[in-house]
Amino acid sequence: MTPLRLTWVQPEDLLGHELRQAAQDGRDPSAIAARWHAAGGQEAPRRAGASHEPASPYLRRLADDLLDELAALPSGLEHSEPTGLGEIQALCPDWPTKQSGGLGEEDPPTAPVPRLHAAWLGRATGCLLGKPVEKLPLTAIRALARAAGNWPLTTWFTARGLPSELTTAYPWNRRSATTSLAENINGMPEDDDLNYPVLNLLLLQRHGKNFSTTDVARLWLDELPAARTFTAERIAYRNLLGGIEPPLTAHHRNPFREWIGALIRADVHGWTNPGDPATAAAQAHRDATLTHTSNGVYAAMFTAATIAEAATRAGDIHTCLRTGLSVVPPGSRLAQAVRHAVQLAQEHRGRDFDGVVDELHATHTPYHWVHAIPNTALLAAALTHADGDFTASICRAVSGGWDTDSNGATAGSIAGLLAGHPDAIADRWTAPLKNRLATSIGDFDGIGFDTLAHLTHQEASHP
Incomplete structure (x- = not known):
């Protein structure tokens, strides 16, 4: 019988990731x-997400013990990279204030809905573009796109006309190839993003x-299937089932607490707080601290604040990214990485x-391909280099590899x-989505993006 190798939870694998995380967050x-x-x-x-062979019972017990020992090591970065919201705000001299021109202020009540509709479509499109090459190395992404005459990247990936030796050497993401290559797209398939x-x-x-962080936890237990969680979210979910409460859920044997999971949950917090990046960042913080700490939390706050700024008509992408950085401790590794990426772009x-x-x-190079720091840097670089253009933004973000x-x-x-x-988004991107989203969340399966935009606007209108 083939053993079940559940990803992102095996103690022997968690220990290896925690050793790397410890070296990155100031511990020895x-x-x-x-x-x-x-x-x-x-x-x-x-x-x-899991090594091929299970470890011995002895190694598993040892891994659990060493995880606890690693958690007790002191960090030299704890003062420059705190997780508490008050401590974060104290380190941010340019913490933002609410601006005018948001979704519910200068516009008629129904005018913002198309903007939110475009945001939902944009999120789905960018996700779907990156799905077939997720987990592939950068060399593979470039080789597959070049062989299809699609480099620099400008449209969907395709397997049509590619030499078999190339697709054998660089196989598409096995879970996504049947739903996310140009020839296979039929609506938006389910994805955690x-x-x-x-x-x-x-x-x-x-x-x-x-809402409180505990409200987030209860909702997950009620509505989010455990198998639809990954990395830090899966660990936090398991911690909840073990009786561990937030915010310890983010710390306990969770080596993925600075990875990208909280960032991908941040959009709604920005969409529903247009012109108010501080409130958007605070909401993202309460959400993120169920599963993440420090730079993993900052990535979510940065994204929420950037989106809250973008949800107004007040500025361009460069203004939005500067607003995002204003809620991140300037001495943190994430802030340094984003500043470097923007300068490069x-x-x-x-x-x-x-x-x-x-x-x-x-x-x-030292970071895992799902870590928040390199991925947030790439995101900022892609948006900067594209100057906010839709097609250029998603194509640059995906063509940069990592968590595509x-x-x-x-x-x-x-x-x-x-x-x-x-x-304003090209039909080649939106038409294949067929205004249909597959999801295992609540009663939303099959919902249209136009409906999601209206529902989001309702929540944006609430105080």
Whole structure:
């Protein structure tokens, strides 16, 4: 019988990821790493969610013990990278104030709906563009697109006409190829990058904008299937089932607490707080701290504040990104990475984006491909280099590799807001979606993006 290798929860794999995380967040794991390797423990898998073979019972017990020892190590970054909202605000000298020109202020009551419709369509489009190449290395993404005559990337990936040796060497994401290649798209398939915005819409419908982190936890247990969670979300879900309450759910044996999961949940917080990036960031913080700490939380706050700014007609993408950075501690690794990425993109204006991507990959080699820091940097670089243009934004975000569907989704959400109307997005992107979203959240399966826009506007209108 083939053993069940449930991803993102095996102690022997969590320990390998925690050793890397400890080295990144200012702790010294060398002594614990030596004990683990001396006992026969392996490194965490680089791309998969679980190692191929299960560890021995002894190694599993040892991994659990060492995870707890690693958690007790002191960090030299705790003062520059706090997780508490008050501490974060104290480090941010340019913390934003509410601006005029939001969705519900200068416009007629129904005018914002097309903008939100474009944001939902943008998120779905960018996600779908990135799905078939998720988990593939950068060299594979470039090779597959070039062989199809689609490089620089300008449209959907396709398997049509590709040499078999290329697709054998670089197989598409097995879960997505049947639903996300140009020849296979028939509506928007289910994806966690769309499940979470739907779930957070449901959160606001049930609890309003003053929801608590505990409300988020209860909603997940009621409405989110466990198998639809990954990385930090899966660990937090398991912690909840084990009787651990927030915010410890984000800390306990959770080496993925600085990865991208909280970022992909942030859109609704920005969509429903147009012109109020501070409130959007605070909402994203309450959501994110169920599963994440420090830079994982900052990535969500940065995204929510950027989107809240983009949901107005007050500024361009560069203003939006500066607003996003205003809610991130300036000395944090995430803020440094975003500033570097934006500078790179500005220096390469009018030149190929590949040079930006290559330097970002060289800079962020120590991080896992799902970590929030490199992915947020890539997102900021793509939006900057594209100057907010919709097609350029999603294509640059996806062509940069790492977490392709998540980066494409967030880039599409922001660029869709800036586009302002579904008709401003090319038909080749929106027509294949057929105004239909597949999801396992609540009663939303099969819902249209136009309906989601109206529901989001209702929540944006509430105090």
